[in-house]
Amino acid sequence: MSNDVIESLRGKLIVSVQAYPGEPMRHPETMAQVALAAERGGAAAIRCQGLADISAIKGQVDVPVIGLWKEGHDGVYITPTLRHARACIMAGADIVAIDATRRPRPDGLTYTQTVAALKDEGALIMADCGSIDDARMAAEAGSHIISTTLAGYSGEREKTDGPDFELLEQMVAEFPDLPVICEGRVHSPQQARQVMDAGAYAVVVGTAITHPTSITSWFVNAVNK
Numbered sequence: 214m215s216n217d218v219i220e221s222l223r224g225k226l227i228v229s230v231q232a233y234p235g236e237p238m239r240h241p242e243t244m245a246q247v248a249l250a251a252e253r254g255g256a257a258a259i260r261c262q263g264l265a266d267i268s269a270i271k272g273q274v275d276v277p278v279i280g281l282w283k284e285g286h287d288g289v290y291i292t293p294t295l296r297h298a299r300a301c302i303m304a305g306a307d308i309v310a311i312d313a314t315r316r317p318r319p320d321g322l323t324y325t326q327t328v329a330a331l332k333d334e335g336a337l338i339m340a341d342c343g344s345i346d347d348a349r350m351a352a353e354a355g356s357h358i359i360s361t362t363l364a365g366y367s368g369e370r371e372k373t374d375g376p377d378f379e380l381l382e383q384m385v386a387e388f389p390d391l392p393v394i395c396e397g398r399v400h401s402p403q404q405a406r407q408v409m410d411a412g413a414y415a416v417v418v419g420t421a422i423t424h425p426t427s428i429t430s431w432f433v434n435a436v437n438k
């Protein structure tokens with residue numbers, strides 16, 4: 214069953230459906246509608262944030278749900294503790310995405326200890342990495358999927374304009390047997406194709422599909438002089 218979930222993502226597009234605190238679309242029902250619309254367009258899985266969104270989206274879509282829970286915005290904020298990860302699973306996530314940087318975690322557990330506990334409970338783990346050293350640690354810990362999610366956000370790599378191809382290529386070369394997902398700043402179908410050609414197992418696109426305020430501002434910046 215679990216391997217079927219990961220296998221179903223191979224070569225596919227995953228859509229991240231998230232609204233940020235204070236934003237007009239920050240409502241679980243709205244997020245579930247956006248997720249369903251993305252599924253209709255062919256998304257192979259939905260990545261989403263927060264217990265209410267995970268459960269609302271799980272109730273709407275048939276594709277797997279990758280759940281996370283963001284708390285805070287400095288340091289480790291993507292599913293920062295074992296408690297947050299367990300809650301995502303309880304809310305219905307098929308895969309839980311967790312911060313896989315080497316920074317201290319609020320509950321004092323290491324990433325490796327967190328993964329060990331979750332694996333004992335049968336969870337599937339997506340490791341949100343910010344550097345190749347994070348990926349090495351995440352692979353060693355037995356993560357099921359490693360991703361470039363935190364490249365440009367954890368202080369170890371520059372924030373590239375588009376996806377961090379260099380990190381992706383390094384991860385793909387070093388871990389040929391692990392699914393490597395490219396996530397972060399994939400802003401066009403061309404870039405999505407390019408990351409797949411670079412060896413990504415799957416690609417996550419968020420902002421460019423599901424964040425109208427950002428997309429609008431891209432057009433506004435192009436139009437306004």
Ligand SMILES: CC(=O)N[C@H](C=O)[C@@H](O)[C@H](O)[C@H](O)COP(=O)(O)O
Binds near residue numbers: 231362366399418421
């Ligand atoms: C760094 C961080 O907190 N990333 C978050 C992770 O879930 C989301 O805010 C991003 O939207 C997601 O990673 C998809 O990326 P993009 O929206 O660039 O396609």
